Amino acid sequence: MVNKIDMSVDLNGLVLNNPVTVASGTFGFGREYGEYIDLNKIGAIAVKGLTLEERQGNPTPRVVETPMGMLNSVGLQNPGVDYFIKEELPYLSSYDTKIIANINGNTIYEYCKLAEKLSNTAVDALELNISCPNVKEGGVAFGRDPDMVYKVTKKVKENTDKYLIVKLSPNVADIKEIGASAESGGANCLSLINTLIGMGIDIEKQKPILARGIGGLSGPAVKPVAVRMVYEVSKAVNIPIIGMGGIMNYQDAVEFFLAGAWTVAVGTANFVNPMVSIEILEGIEEYLKRKGYSSIKALVGQLKF
Amino acid sequence: MKNRCYCKILDNIEIAPSIHKIEMERVDGLGNIKPGQFLHIKCSDALLLRRPISISYAEKDKVGIVVRKAGEGTVSLCNRKKGEILDVLGPLGNGFTVNDGKRVIVIGGGIGTAPLLELVKNLEEKDVTVLVGYKDMPYLVDDFKKYVKVVDVATEDGSVGYKGYVTDLLKAKLENDGADIIYSCGPEVMLKKVQKIAKEYKVKVQLSIEERMACGVGACLVCTCKVKSEDGVKQVRTCKDGPVFWGDEVMLGE
Numbered sequence: 001m002v003n004k005i006d007m008s009v010d011l012n013g014l015v016l017n018n019p020v021t022v023a024s025g026t027f028g029f030g031r032e033y034g035e036y037i038d039l040n041k042i043g044a045i046a047v048k049g050l051t052l053e054e055r056q057g058n059p060t061p062r063v064v065e066t067p068m069g070m071l072n073s074v075g076l077q078n079p080g081v082d083y084f085i086k087e088e089l090p091y092l093s094s095y096d097t098k099i100i101a102n103i104n105g106n107t108i109y110e111y112c113k114l115a116e117k118l119s120n121t122a123v124d125a126l127e128l129n130i131s132c133p134n135v136k137e138g139g140v141a142f143g144r145d146p147d148m149v150y151k152v153t154k155k156v157k158e159n160t161d162k163y164l165i166v167k168l169s170p171n172v173a174d175i176k177e178i179g180a181s182a183e184s185g186g187a188n189c190l191s192l193i194n195t196l197i198g199m200g201i202d203i204e205k206q207k208p209i210l211a212r213g214i215g216g217l218s219g220p221a222v223k224p225v226a227v228r229m230v231y232e233v234s235k236a237v238n239i240p241i242i243g244m245g246g247i248m249n250y251q252d253a254v255e256f257f258l259a260g261a262w263t264v265a266v267g268t269a270n271f272v273n274p275m276v277s278i279e280i281l282e283g284i285e286e287y288l289k290r291k292g293y294s295s296i297k298a299l300v301g302q303l304k305f
Numbered sequence: 306m307k308n309r310c311y312c313k314i315l316d317n318i319e320i321a322p323s324i325h326k327i328e329m330e331r332v333d334g335l336g337n338i339k340p341g342q343f344l345h346i347k348c349s350d351a352l353l354l355r356r357p358i359s360i361s362y363a364e365k366d367k368v369g370i371v372v373r374k375a376g377e378g379t380v381s382l383c384n385r386k387k388g389e390i391l392d393v394l395g396p397l398g399n400g401f402t403v404n405d406g407k408r409v410i411v412i413g414g415g416i417g418t419a420p421l422l423e424l425v426k427n428l429e430e431k432d433v434t435v436l437v438g439y440k441d442m443p444y445l446v447d448d449f450k451k452y453v454k455v456v457d458v459a460t461e462d463g464s465v466g467y468k469g470y471v472t473d474l475l476k477a478k479l480e481n482d483g484a485d486i487i488y489s490c491g492p493e494v495m496l497k498k499v500q501k502i503a504k505e506y507k508v509k510v511q512l513s514i515e516e517r518m519a520c521g522v523g524a525c526l527v528c529t530c531k532v533k534s535e536d537g538v539k540q541v542r543t544c545k546d547g548p549v550f551w552g553d554e555v556m557l558g559e
Contacts, residue, residue, distance in 0.1 A: 028524035032545065035307045035522070048526070056540060061517045063527040065354050065377070070519060077526045077540065219353050271520040272353060273309065274394070 005288050006295035007281075009043065009263050011189050011240040014125050014163045016043035016098055016263060019296050020253070020281040023244050023267035024049055024102035024127060024167075025074065029088040030095070036274035041281065043263060044098035046191075047084070049129055051104050052113055054080040059211035064200035069219030069246070070268060071198050073210045076104055081117050089122055098124040100165065108152050115160040126162045128153065128187075131169030131194035143169035143194075146181040153185025165242065168192040168233070170222075175229045176236035183237045191242040191265065192233060193226045219268040220246040227259050234260025234301060248276070250283025257284075257296070258303040310334035310393045315367055317387055321444040323374040324416065325383040326361070329391055331368045338363040340424035341400030341490075341513055341549040344370065345521035347392040349381035356382065357518050357544065359420035359490075360396060362448075371419035371445065397521050398548050401511055403427050406485025410508075412436040412475050412499060414491025418445050420513060421490055425452045434478060438471025438495070472498040479506040486510070493558055500552045510552030516543040531556040 007018040022033075024046035030039055039045065057077025064071040078084070084101070092099050101123045105111035115126055130143035130152060142148050153166055166182035168175060170193040179190055195216025200209040208214075226245025234241055243261025247253050248269045256264045269276045284296065293299055312329040320326045338360055345355040356378040361371045374380045385391065401424050409431050413421045418437045422445060425435060435449045438459040443466070449456045457474050458466030467474055472495060478484070479502065489499045490513035503510035516528040523545030530543050532554040541547070547555075 026520075026525065028526075032520070032523040037306070057526065057529065060527075060529060062529070063354075063517050063519050063525075065352060068353055070354055072519065072525070072527060074526050077529060268353070271525055272347070272355060274307075274520075274522060275309065 005285055005293070006297070007285065009296060011163075011242075011262055013188060014098065017096065018043045018281055019257075019263040020277050020284070021098075021100070021242065021263055021265045022046060022270060022277055023265040024100070024129065026267040026270045029084070030092050033270065033274050037278050039092075039095040039097055042097055042277050044100050044124070045092060046100040046102050046127055046265065047088070047092070048078050049076045049102045049104045050078050050081045050084055050114065051076060052081055052110055054078070054083065061209060061211055062215075064209045064215065066198070066200060066217065066219070067221060069217050069221030070271075071200050071210060071215035071217050072195070073212045073215035075212065081114055085117065085121050093122040100125045100127050102127040102129050102167070104129045108155050111152055111156050112159040115156045115162065119160045119162055123162065125165055125189075126156070126160060127165040127167050127191060128156055129167050129194070131167055131171070143178065144172050146177050149178055149181040150185040153182050153187050157186035163188050165189045165191050167194055168229075169194050170225055170229055170245075171197050176232050179233040179237050183239050187239060189240045189242060190233060190237065191244065193222070193229050193245045196222055196225065218246065220248050220252075222246045223252060223255075227255050230256055230261050231259040231303070247280065248272075250280045250287060253280050253284055254287055254299070257299045258301070260301040260303070262297075262300050307394075308334050310395070312368070312391045312393050314385055314387050314389050314391060317383070317385060319383075320371070321442045323383075324444055325372050325374070326369060327372060327382070327385070328367050328369045329393075331363065331366050335368060335393070335396060338368070338396045338423070339400035340403065340427050341420055342396035342398050343420075343521075343548065344368070344393050344395035345397055345518075346382060346394075348378040348385075352378055352381060354378075354519055355394065355521060357397070357521055357548075358382070359513070359548075360423055361419040361445075362423045362426065371416065373416040394521060398544055399546065401488055401513070401549050405509060407431055408483065408485045409433045410436065410475065410478060410484045410487045412438075412471060412487060412489045412491070414438045414471055414495040415440065417489075417491030417495070417513070419490075421488065422448055424488055425449060428453075434484075436471050436474045436478065438474075438491070439465075470498075471495070472502060475499060476502055479508065484508050487552075489513070497557050500555075500557065503552050511549050512552050512555060512557075513549045514543060514547060514555065514557065516548075518544050520544070
């Protein structure tokens with residue numbers, strides 16, 4: 001029986017107090033959930049996706065309930081990177097948790113500019129979002145093309161000293177290839193998956209429910225796809241993976257670790273239960289104790305066939 | 306720290322076709338409740354997201370909501386039985402500002418009359434007129450009458466009270482007696498009309514609006530709406546910055 005479990009994770013240079021983080025777009029800039037949980041207790045916070053300029057996002061309705069999931073089409077509404085640095089970062093920096101700035105550009109130039117602006121700030125890592133399905137330009141269009149993924153990763157890496165995470169889209173034919181491209185471009189880490197593209201239709205009005213028609217599917221419904229992709233990519237690359245997609249409880253998180261994730265991110269579940277990330281962390285610790293592991297590291301990739 | 310609450314259902318009755326009044330235990334976690342705030346309720350295990358439901362009234366040991374069966378979530382909620390436990394977040398959002406003005410008009414439409422009950426309870430010592438409108442069968446009218454003498458009812462089919470829209474009653478009331486402030490909740494088309502009439506008669510107005518939500522706490526940006534600000538138009542969150550807004554600021558359906 002082990003008493004003290006080492007929950008820290010060294011993602012080859014980015015050290016987290018523990019392996020439970022929250023996914024971009026599901027946690028704002030931390031303030032709202034700070035009313036429900038001690039933000040010091042989560043490993044990292046990936047902030048709401050940032051763009052160079054303030055962005056209004058898509059018209060409402062922006063959300064649809066689906067069987068064990070949700071479709072969203074927020075469209076990267078955010079106050080812009082400068083506002084984030086000035087008004088939101090100081091608040092987040094007061095906590096003992098790593099800060100991941102999720103960045104979104106329409107062009108490689110914009111991604112580089114965002115990386116530059118964030119380079120001399122208290123942000124701990126950048127997460128290159130090349131997989132947002134809810135914007136017309138950039139977004140998933142970048143994430144689908146292995147050459148483009150390589151190029152944008154390499155260029156951004158040249159423009160920053162920050163630890164670089166590349167977030168992969170599941171809306172591709174071969175995610176292993178995309179992961180490998182990001183790795184060769186210089187990514188320090190990969191995060192996956194972003195949302196799956198979906199649609200919901202109001203049969204009475206015979207119109208799409210989301211104002212923009214299509215949106216990104218998340219929640220428990222996408223978990224098997226995410227676990228499979230984490231498993232596949234972990235075999236294809238030598239850099240760490242942050243696994244996410246429908247994690248609702250510690251059992252879901254453990255699946256991701258077994259599949260090869262070094263760290264997990266809780267997303268949609270935050271909307272249902274603001275305290276869920278802490279509950280998941282506690283559940284993982286109990287599981288490790290029960291199974292006789294002395295650290296979370298020891299669980300990564302332990303899937304048996 | 307705020308927390309999730311587990312509230313036992315004390316009563317669930319159908320007060321009009323497809324309209325349920327659900328009373329639940331007021332557990333300590335629910336804390337202070339301001340009129341116009343809402344609860345974010347997990348309606349069933351088969352649905353992922355919570356649903357925002359306005360608080361209709363709060364008493365020392367119980368909280369009441371009035372729900373219209375509209376979609377899967379509200380149908381599930383209305384089917385919950387007495388004795389079952391509800392998983393609740395709240396109270397959430399900003400409610401009505403109650404200290405403005407002496408002569409008050411409270412105007413509600415349909416299920417939008419529900420949150421106005423707690424408001425009216427908090428308007429003691431003021432000169433209050435309640436105007437409520439329904440398609441056909443009215444509900445909650447007797448509840449309003451417990452707190453205020455003048456409750457005028459309008460129905461679209463004329464089955465009870467004035468035949469027509471409740472906004473016609475508002476116009477007549479302002480024309481005859483005027484008012485210092487108007488509070489309103491109801492369908493968007495009605496709120497737009499109330500907003501317009503209030504502007505015409507130069508009376509302050511607070512509107513409680515509705516938008517689809519996911520998190521309910523201000524993080525997901527799903528329920529964005531627009532308000533006028535000094536430097537143009539600002540996007541705010543219906544859940545955290547609302548659901549009650551000043552009528553001269555909020556831009557409805559834009």
